[in-house]
Amino acid sequence: MHHDNGRLLPWPYSVQYGEEQRIETDVLILGGGIAGVWAAIAAARCGARVTIMEKAATIRSGAGGAGVDHWQWAADNPASGVSPEELTEALIDNQGGYRNGISTYIQCASAYETLEEMERMGGKVRDVGDEFKGAEFRDDASKLLFAYDYTNRIVIRVWGADYKPLLRKECRRLGVRILDRTTATGLLTEDGRHGARVVGAMGLNNRTGAFVVVKAKAVILATSRPQRIWTFSTELRGLATFRPPSDAGNGYAMAWRIGAQLTMMEKSMRSPFGSPYSFPAYGSGNAINTWYPCNIVDANGKEVPWVDSNGRVLGSVDERCRPAEGQKFFIMGGGSSSLPHPGHKRFLGPKPIPDLEQRMLRGEFTPPFYADLASMPEMERKVIWGLMVGNEGKTRIPVMHTYAQSGFDPERDMLQTYDFLRGSGMREPVVPQERTFGESGVCGGLLVDWDLMSSVPGLFGAGDLVFGGQDHSHAAATGRYAGARAALYAREQGWGEVDAAQVSSEKRRVYAPLSAQGPRTVDWKELNAGIARVMQNYCSEPKNEELLDLAQTWLADLERNEAPLAVADNPHKLMRTLDVLDILTCAQIIVQACKARRASSDYLHFKRLDHPDIDPAEWHKWITVRLGERNTEIGELPIAFWGELEPNYRPRHDANLAAMGAAAGEGQRRSWGIG
Amino acid sequence: MAMDDVPPGQAEAGPGDAAAAVVFATPNATTPGQPVVFDTAACTGCNICVYVCLEDVFIPNPIKGKPPVILYPEECWYCGPCVEDCPHEGAIRLNHPLQQRVRWKRKATGEHFRV
Numbered sequence: 190m191h192h193d194n195g196r197l198l199p200w201p202y203s204v205q206y207g208e209e210q211r212i213e214t215d216v217l218i219l220g221g222g223i224a225g226v227w228a229a230i231a232a233a234r235c236g237a238r239v240t241i242m243e244k245a246a247t248i249r250s251g252a253g254g255a256g257v258d259h260w261q262w263a264a265d266n267p268a269s270g271v272s273p274e275e276l277t278e279a280l281i282d283n284q285g286g287y288r289n290g291i292s293t294y295i296q297c298a299s300a301y302e303t304l305e306e307m308e309r310m311g312g313k314v315r316d317v318g319d320e321f322k323g324a325e326f327r328d329d330a331s332k333l334l335f336a337y338d339y340t341n342r343i344v345i346r347v348w349g350a351d352y353k354p355l356l357r358k359e360c361r362r363l364g365v366r367i368l369d370r371t372t373a374t375g376l377l378t379e380d381g382r383h384g385a386r387v388v389g390a391m392g393l394n395n396r397t398g399a400f401v402v403v404k405a406k407a408v409i410l411a412t413s414r415p416q417r418i419w420t421f422s423t424e425l426r427g428l429a430t431f432r433p434p435s436d437a438g439n440g441y442a443m444a445w446r447i448g449a450q451l452t453m454m455e456k457s458m459r460s461p462f463g464s465p466y467s468f469p470a471y472g473s474g475n476a477i478n479t480w481y482p483c484n485i486v487d488a489n490g491k492e493v494p495w496v497d498s499n500g501r502v503l504g505s506v507d508e509r510c511r512p513a514e515g516q517k518f519f520i521m522g523g524g525s526s527s528l529p530h531p532g533h534k535r536f537l538g539p540k541p542i543p544d545l546e547q548r549m550l551r552g553e554f555t556p557p558f559y560a561d562l563a564s565m566p567e568m569e570r571k572v573i574w575g576l577m578v579g580n581e582g583k584t585r586i587p588v589m590h591t592y593a594q595s596g597f598d599p600e601r602d603m604l605q606t607y608d609f610l611r612g613s614g615m616r617e618p619v620v621p622q623e624r625t626f627g628e629s630g631v632c633g634g635l636l637v638d639w640d641l642m643s644s645v646p647g648l649f650g651a652g653d654l655v656f657g658g659q660d661h662s663h664a665a666a667t668g669r670y671a672g673a674r675a676a677l678y679a680r681e682q683g684w685g686e687v688d689a690a691q692v693s694s695e696k697r698r699v700y701a702p703l704s705a706q707g708p709r710t711v712d713w714k715e716l717n718a719g720i721a722r723v724m725q726n727y728c729s730e731p732k733n734e735e736l737l738d739l740a741q742t743w744l745a746d747l748e749r750n751e752a753p754l755a756v757a758d759n760p761h762k763l764m765r766t767l768d769v770l771d772i773l774t775c776a777q778i779i780v781q782a783c784k785a786r787r788a789s790s791d792y793l794h795f796k797r798l799d800h801p802d803i804d805p806a807e808w809h810k811w812i813t814v815r816l817g818e819r820n821t822e823i824g825e826l827p828i829a830f831w832g833e834l835e836p837n838y839r840p841r842h843d844a845n846l847a848a849m850g851a852a853a854g855e856g857q858r859r860s861w862g863i864g
Numbered sequence: 865m866a867m868d869d870v871p872p873g874q875a876e877a878g879p880g881d882a883a884a885a886v887v888f889a890t891p892n893a894t895t896p897g898q899p900v901v902f903d904t905a906a907c908t909g910c911n912i913c914v915y916v917c918l919e920d921v922f923i924p925n926p927i928k929g930k931p932p933v934i935l936y937p938e939e940c941w942y943c944g945p946c947v948e949d950c951p952h953e954g955a956i957r958l959n960h961p962l963q964q965r966v967r968w969k970r971k972a973t974g975e976h977f978r979v
Contacts, residue, residue: 198923198926198933199926201923201924201926245917245918245919245920246915246916246917246918248915248916248945248949249916249918249943249945249949250918251918254918254943254945255943255944255945255948350948354949370920395920396920423894423938423939424895424896424938425963427896427899427938427939427940427941427942427961428940428941428942428960428961428964429964430941433918433919433941433943434919434939434941435918435919435939435941468964468966469942469960469964469966472966473966490971559968559969561971563971582943582944583943585944585948586943586944586945586947586948586958587942587943587944587958587960590944590947590958591957591958591960591979592966592968592979594957595977595978595979596977597968597977597979601970601971601972602968602969602970602971602977603968603969603970603971604966604968605966605967605968605969761920761935761936765939
């Protein structure tokens with residue numbers, strides 16, 4: 190209830206529209222999720238004065254703030270059977286080349302080192318209580334637990350439910366200044382010039398409405414990816430989204446406005462989390478990620494067989510966690526029986542039989558299907574419904590705690606799957622229009638170099654906002670790396686001048702929704718839904734030039750006619766309105782990128798009727814987009830433009846470790862010992 | 865709306881006592897409208913849930929010591945830190961939208977249950 194018998198409650202916070210706070214800092218981090226706090230800690234360890242601007246509260250904010258259960262691609266761990274180079278190449282290859290070699294290598298080469306730092310901050314990383322002693326997925330020497338490929342041991346199962354509060358505590362200990370409930374709205378450039386060095390950023394306190402101007406020598410964007418581009422329904426989706434609904438692509442829009450390059454913006458996809466009709470993430474019966482490799486049974490309790498990538502039917506649960514004959518290691522498995530896997534068979538892990546649907550139609554299996562934890566070996570059951578579901582942020586309270594309160598018992602009960610034949614078991618999108626921009630999977634984002642710096646000097650990126658990377662451990666490792674790079678960069682820089690005109694123009698933009706008036710004013714939710722409908726109609730699947738032109742036309746129409754009428758009457762709604770204006774900008778960027786790629790691509794989930802050839806060699810490249818002085822500028826980069834991995838990474842990483850000092854890690858180079 | 869404004873006869877038309885018969889012109893509620901349920905006996909109004917919430921769903925109750933007001937229920941992500949970080953066991957629990965309550969089956973008896 191927000192009113193008391195019709196009496197509206199007064200706004201509970203002191204309202205300070207337009208009041209300006211000025212701050213100076215060496216390194217400014219926009220977004221205090223996983224990437225942001227790791228960046229702050231690293232930069233502070235390097236001796237920089239650090240400020241975080243965070244839309245929510247740093248203690249739990251971000252997609253990983255409520256917890257994490259597995260630490261992906263830690264090829265640098267002592268039990269790994271795969272080298273960081275080998276794993277990075279495989280992950281890139283699995284995406285047909287469309288994965289960020291820079292950030293993925295940083296992840297693969299330092300995820301474990303980053304996790305060890307987490308451990309020194311108090312995070313539980315090892316099975317010190319010997320709870321899983323004797324389990325196939327446990328390395329007794331290190332007491333680390335592994336997921337998926339038990340032979341090669343590259344993904345670590347962790348007790349990450351309290352990592353975020355611990356990271357925030359470390360930020361506080363290191364003297365990081367935290368501006369919670371402050372949404373970053375715009376970047377400041379030297380003399381206000383387009384594309385010039387970034388010298389700070391501006392933000393809105395979304396409780397008080399006050400304005401903050403932060404002058405900085407380096408700025409790191411860590412504001413995740415835009416959601417709500419194709420589907421938006423607060424009525425249907427809240428519980429079922431995999432990333433926080435407040436992820437509005439603020440960083441993409443801010444970077445765009447000052448002329449930074451973005452890439453792979455044409456990729457969007459149907460995702461198991463992308464349907465308005467889906468169920469809580471990992472909250473219905475499934476066999477992927479957190480639930481891998483759970484038994485799935487039909488209505489009569491008949492077990493669905495699993496096969497490896499050679500099609501061999503597997504006889505035991507343990508075999509689901511081993512590479513196939515002739516396969517050195519596998520990357521991911523489980524999941525749907527029929528969803529096309531864009532990756533190579535070479536790296537595909539075991540999964541339920543691919544012809545389950547046909548066999549059901551022939552009467553061999555009877556729906557509905559269930560995840561049968563009770564029939565799993567005890568250690569496997571305990572590690573799924575316990576460690577994994579109990580530490581993954583989107584399941585700890587919403588699934589494990591809440592279902593237990595309702596009486597669910599993993600030793601006795603089978604959790605229903607929804608749509609298991611077509612996908613994850615959490616109900617797939619029904620139509621191609623139900624797409625997402627990277628709600629799961631790798632997607633486009635800020636183009637960065639080996640310093641994780643963007644095409645604009647002084648502007649760095651970390652985590653999900655960086656093009657072509659993903660995962661909690663990716664956010665942590667790239668945040669840490671970017672934090673140190675930005676601190677080292679800041680050491681070399683003098684202060685830039687904050688341009689008064691840039692500040693006043695941003696203030697006008699930010700506060701405009703407070704003065705929108707008249708019968709045609711539009712609420713943020715309606716504007717969001719209107720944008721999503723344009724994207725559903727004209728930038729879905731398949732695409733062609735005419736459809737994309739119409740998308741451009743109608744988005745421009747919304748920008749011209751409805752955006753100026755977007756109305757807000759308190760600081761919270763003002764934040765949401767600005768978020769939707771950024772979503773509109775992101776949608777416009779996406780459409781322009783789609784127009785620029787004149788070829789279809791399976792890897793990019795990109796189908797053009799007017800350019801039907803799939804992944805032709807001449808289009809095997811990155812398309813970049815940026816806002817130039819006058820128009821959008823389209824560019825391109827060769828597919829592996831980052832060059833060699835280790836020679837580019839190592840000197841920078843070593844310099845990072847030296848600057849961060851002993852607290853960050855031992856700093857010695859590991860010997861992989863890969864045969 | 866004051867009682868005087870109610871057309872004659874209507875205030876007495878409903879069942880129950882006179883107070884219950886006062887009808888207000890209310891808009892439809894936003895749904896799902898109750899992402900969490902507070903136990904008013906256990907909640908002390910400490911507002912830690914207001915502090916940690918990722919979406920700023922709550923505001924502090926104007927009456928000190930009372931549970932927060934759920935101002936923006938439809939923005940809830942159901943992520944759970946409000947429950948996780950609550951210092952008072954049971955003071956707040958998630959209340960999943962009706963259309964997203966997952967079902968399960970008890971192996972031994974074949975009985976069906978839901979969240």
